Amino acid sequence: MLSIQKGVRVFRGLPFYPVLQNRVKYTFCSIVLSVLGSAFEVVSKRAPEFNDEISTWEDGRRFAIGILSRGPYITLEKRGDAIRFLGKGLLSPEISMFFKNLDAAIPVFLGLKGSFQVFAENGMIVDGNLSHTMEVNRVANIVNAYLFPGIMLKNVLKRTPRFNLLQLTVKARVYIELMPAFLWHAARN
Amino acid sequence: MIPSYYQHFCPVKILSGNKAVSNIPFEMNAMGCKKAMIVTDKGVIDAGLINIVKEAFADSDRQIGYIFDETPPDSSNRMVNKLAKLFEKLSCDCFVAVGGGSALDTAKGANIVVSEGTDDILKLQGNEIIKKDLKPMIAVPTTSGTGSEVTKVAVIYNEEKNLKMSFVSDKLYPRIAVLDPRMTMTVPSKLTAATGMDALTHAIEAYTCIQKNPIDDIFARAAIELVRKYLVRATENGSDDEARLGMANASLFAGIAFSNSMVGMVHSLAHAAGGVCHLPHGIANAIFLPYGLEYNIAKVPQSIAEISGMLGGSIDYMEPEEQASVTVSMVKNLLKKLNRISGLPIRLKDAGVAEDKLPAIAKAAINDGSLVFNPVEMDYEEALSVLKRAY
Known part of the structure; x- marks a missing residue:
């Protein structure tokens, strides 16, 4: 056991370790953001409460989610009665929600913490109209409710939603459709 | 913690x-x-x-x-x-x-x-x-x-x-x-009461919302204790300069607390009511404060319970939920007292808000940024329900 700990200490002391660690974190966050972008698309097509929420949004409203200061970022847009994942990067968003660093984002992406908690811990900033940001926040909560397994939702959301049979069916469809959507976007980007 | x-x-x-x-x-x-x-x-x-x-x-x-x-x-x-x-x-x-x-x-x-x-x-x-x-x-x-x-x-x-x-x-x-x-010596009695309740709301929300921290808790506690000591005095007698300075300090301490710890649903509703029907901010906070506390009791009973001591109540070794209810009663009693002394409205109806504006206020409230820091989620139906109770 001691020799393992010693080995880890030596590994962490290597000059390339910080860069390697950051590369791994960046790649993980980049993949999760792509999954999230695809999940926005899929959930927006399937969940009625999502459609209710975005029904008042003007067409073409763009928002971005990402991590400062070098990314990754994703940009999404309301088009018709659904959300389109436009791809990676900041593509002229009207509203942006940024984690201050990779370490602030990772617990959220792992489902260990809600974005509200990171916001309360000064780990996030927003740029743009605050009331629109609140609307984005609500739809992000809906996406999280469909994306994360029930057991993790108590970490991610302030209030765990109770899904009825129809919503559970939607959740199953989201899981089925998410992987093809993610692969399609991955191929496109 | x-x-x-x-x-x-x-x-x-x-x-x-x-x-x-x-x-x-x-x-x-x-x-x-x-x-x-x-x-x-x-x-x-x-x-x-x-x-x-x-x-x-x-x-x-x-x-x-x-x-x-x-x-x-x-x-x-x-x-x-x-x-x-x-x-x-x-x-x-x-x-x-x-x-x-x-x-x-x-x-x-x-x-x-x-x-x-x-x-x-x-x-x-x-x-x-x-x-x-x-x-x-x-x-x-x-x-x-x-x-x-x-x-x-x-x-x-x-x-x-x-x-x-x-x-x-x-x-x-x-x-x-x-x-x-x-x-602050020339501030009329009703405005003194309303702004004092604004300060109390800042301190209480800073003390109970999710961004609370030990440093701001100290400022929030000091602010609540100063409000308890001086608000009624300053409302009753505007030329009481000790009470005026006490309330100025209460407001400042509460300001330091909420600038870091932020505020919650009471402010979301107050900002919305201000935007939709120009209800003065202090009056709106005064009206919504007890309802906001009641709404959050289930999630943060301990923090709300502790406030009763700062407001001058006794700690009777009750369960946190019961002690938190005492806090709500004390806030309501303070409001009734201020209403008697200065005419401060304590219901939306008395403040001149039209009932048909409540849906618009609820809609604006759930889009207010302060809501992020509230311990409990609030959707449109819940916001409307709180507004109806406060009407």
């Missing part, structure tokens, strides 16, 4: 006490400023309070560049942009804001426009967006409630969209806050 992570920042120099306003020119000199843009409103002029500031400048080599007294009751984007243009035209180098929250927020807003070199405040809405250092600002509050003299927040009314918009940045802290009991 220590949160897993927190931040605290308050870079404001505080001048508190009798004749504190007289020190403004000296402080301007220390900051290297020569010409002040004084931002105030007609009420401050009519009450003669601006003369106290003018007297302070009379024996000094610092100048008053202009006295801008057009601040509306709700600081607006149009007025902020106008003030910024004037500031640049007259080559002023600092702001001295004398008034309630609106005057202070108007000065903060204009300061953003001037310092960022933009032409419209609305281009910089958001949190921590402001990048450039702002011009020095001295805040002289004439009401004891907003705490704006020590906050990093400016609330500006968007006239086109009928919405109150928040600007949040560490750059927005004034350099100096001046608490002089002479400046």
